[in-house]
Amino acid sequence: MSTCCQDMTSRLKAAKEQTQDLIVKTTKLQAENQRLEVKAQVANAFLSKFQLTSEEMSTLRGTREGPVTESFFKALGRVKQIHNDVKILLRTNQQTAGLEIMEQMALLQETSYERLYRWAQSECRTLTQESCDISPVLTQAMEALQDRPVLYKYTLDEFGTARRNAVVRGFIDALTRGGPGGTPRPIEMYSHDPLRYVGDMLAWLHQATASEKEHLETLLKLVTMQGVEENIQEVLGHITEGVCRPLKVRIEQVIVSEPGAVLLYKISNLLKFYHHTNSGIVGNNANTLLTTIEEMHVLSKKMFFNNLSLHASKLMDKIELPPPDLGPTAALNQTLTLLREVLASHDSSVVPLDARQADFVQVLSCALDPLLQMCTVSASNLGTADMATYMVNCLYMMKTTLALFEFTDKRLEMLQFQIEAHLDTxxxxxxxxxxxxxxxxxxxxxxxxxxxxxxxxxxxxxxxxxxxxxxxxxxxxxxxxxxxxxxxxxxxxxxxxxxxxxxxxxxxxxxxxxxxxxxxxxxxxxxxxxxxxxxxxxxxxxxxxxx
Missing domain, CATH: 1.20.1280 (Monooxygenase)
Known part of the structure; x- marks a missing residue:
């Protein structure tokens, strides 16, 4: 037994000496394995932070004409995030990797923006219907493209061109064909009624301008860069510019046909009102539509005053003698009727108060001064009492006409002074x-x-x-x-x-x-x-x- 025990002890000692080296090797391998696992985790974390997944890559690279979806913007946002985060690597000893990743992301960004621009441009070109539906994806595209101002501007221009064509076509249809099924009727059908004709055209354009501004605001609602309001006004100006020529030609035809002083004055006030109203939509910057409306307003006002001046010159060309009853002459009554109609249309106009007051002074000056001169010349050959009676009657008629309207206080005061002078006589x-x-x-x-x-x-x-x-x-x-x-x-x-x-x-x-x-x-x-x-x-x- 002693011999057996000794033999087993020797064998154990020999086995222990043999496995010692194996244990050391195993321990070393386990330590190495742990180190590699940590490295793998770090590598995976690095890749997940600084590399795109295969799905994200395929979403961004998709087909050139393929649709853009919500996932595209998420992937694009991820590229931007990586591009910003990689700057941290450039501050460490991993500069080479950082530069490579940055270059890769920059290239991927440019490719993605180019694809997004092509898609947005294609989408804008389809928006040529009168009713325009801006998709949420297109709104997101404009938000993304603001990082590339040139592409953003080109896309806006494309949108503006498409909408301009739609508005011009819609305006021509409204003039010649009317609404769907003929309701409302074509605006051209009312060309015999100058005021309604001009009013309907301006009302259609006002509605169209407001709608186009809403479309632009929807398109750019997510854009945060400075100058969005200016962008909207600029594109809106481009969209509405297309209708300026047909509008100008038609309004000019109406004005030049000389529909009469009262109608010219009403048209002038209508143009002034729509100029004021549209400036609230498109802003006061240089805008072709506003310029066109203002030009037509100036023309109609000029024609109106020419008409009044012509009427006044006719009064002085052939002065009527006072009638036997020393009442107002037919010319005076006719002119006062004209003046009453002008002032009534002026009173009911929706033009701002200060503009109306300025017009009023000019209208009264153009109409009343020749009337007073005509009455004085007409009465010059009468006796003292006859002249005073005739002048009091004429001045009294002028005063009662003006008393019905606002802004006439100074003129009424002047007429009262003249009446009192003749009453003294x-x-x-x-x-x-x-x-x-x-x-x-x-x-x-x-x-x-x-x-x-x-x-x-x-x-x-x-x-x-x-x-x-x-x-x-x-x-x-x-x-x-x-x-x-x-x-x-x-x-x-x-x-x-x-x-x-x-x-x-x-x-x-x-x-x-x-x-x-x-x-x-x-x-x-x-x-x-x-x-x-x-x-x-x-x-x-x-x-x-x-x-």
């Missing part, structure tokens, strides 16, 4: 008429011109007591019936209020004249005997009787 004429018919005119004039050094009044011819008593008989008959001594001209006045005013003021003048006569007769220096018997009514009594 009529008041004096009426007072003179009464004094003459009542027998007091000569005596009142004598008192006015008499000076103390000339001696007492009683010594002046026809100023004696008997003459005064005889005059008082006539004056008493006037006091009994004041209305009987009215100038014929006062019955021709159009305004009963003015007639009443003249009667009242002239009566006051008569009372004043009687007061002066009474004071002179009662004055002892004038040597009238029993003055109370000559003038048996006091000024206050006369005033009471006439009031």
């Amino acid at each position: 009529l008041v004096n004429e009426q007072a003179s008429y009464v004094l003459t018919r009542a027998g007091l005119s000569y005596m009142y004039n004598c008192i006015q011109q008499h000076k103390p050094e000339q001696g007492p009044l009683v010594n002046i011819p026809s100023m004696d007591g008997a003459s005064l008593k005889a005059a008082m008989v006539q004056f008493d008959s006037y006091l009994a019936s004041p209305d009987s001594l009215l100038m014929l001209q006062l019955n021709y006045l159009l305004s009963a209020t003015l007639k009443e005013h003249i009667f009242k003021q002239s009566t006051e003048l008569v009372c004043r004249a009687y007061s002066e006569l009474y004071a002179a007769v009662m004055n002892p220096a004038n040597e009238y005997k029993e003055p109370g018997a000559i003038l048996h009514r006091s000024p206050q009594q006369v005033k009471t009787l006439l009031s």
Whole structure:
């Protein structure tokens, strides 16, 4: 047994000596295996961070004309991320790998952007229908292309060209064919009605412009670069530029056909309104559509004022004489009717307030000044009372016409001053008429011109007591019936209020004249005997009787 044990111990010792080397080798291999596994994990992590998957590569490289989907933008975003992350490698000792990956990603980016641009360009070319549906993928494409400003700009231009063609075709169809199934009817069918014709064209363009702006805003809603609003305005200008020529030709035809001052003025206001409204959509930058509308507005306004000036020159060429009833002439009534229609259309226009006020001043100046001149020339050969009555009637008609409208305060004030001046003349004429018919005119004039050094009044011819008593008989008959001594001209006045005013003021003048006569007769220096018997009514009594 001792021998067996010793033999087994020797064998174990020999086996242990033999396997020791194997164990060392195994331990070394295990350590190496762990190191390689860590390296593999690092390599996999490196590849997953700095390389694309095969699916991503195939998505980006897809066929040249193949569709672009959501996965394309995810893959493109991954390329951009790798391109940015690889910059970290350039700061380490892995610069070679970093440069290679960066170059690879840059090349892949350019290829992807080129493919995206081709696809977006192709998509834009199909957007030539009147109703335009911007897909979310195209919106994403514009967001991605903003990193390549040149490609972004070219794509926008392509979109603008496609939409321009669609708008021009839509406008021509609206003019000549009308809507689907003939509703609404073709705009050209209303060419006999200038205001509706121009209004329908401008309304269609306003709606189309607003729609095109919405399309552009949808297309660029994800774009974050600066100047998006300017891009929209620029492309919108290009889109609407195509309709400017057909629009201009048609509006020019309407304006040049001279539809009349009122219609020209309404068209001018309509153009001004749509210029103001469209500028809110396309902005105030240089825009061909706005320029065209403004040119047409200026032309229609010029034609309107030419029309008014022509009308005014005709008034002065052949001036009508005042009618027997001293009322306004037919030419004056016709011109005031024209002015009323112009001002009514001006009042109801939707043009901004400041622009309307500026127009108003010019319209009034162009229409009223020749009218006033015509009335003055027409009345130049009339007598004083006739002239004053005729002028009051004409001015009164002008004033009542203007009083209905805004912005006329200054003109109304000027007309009122002129009316008052002529009313003063009529008041004096009426007072003179009464004094003459009542027998007091000569005596009142004598008192006015008499000076103390000339001696007492009683010594002046026809100023004696008997003459005064005889005059008082006539004056008493006037006091009994004041209305009987009215100038014929006062019955021709159009305004009963003015007639009443003249009667009242002239009566006051008569009372004043009687007061002066009474004071002179009662004055002892004038040597009238029993003055109370000559003038048996006091000024206050006369005033009471006439009031």
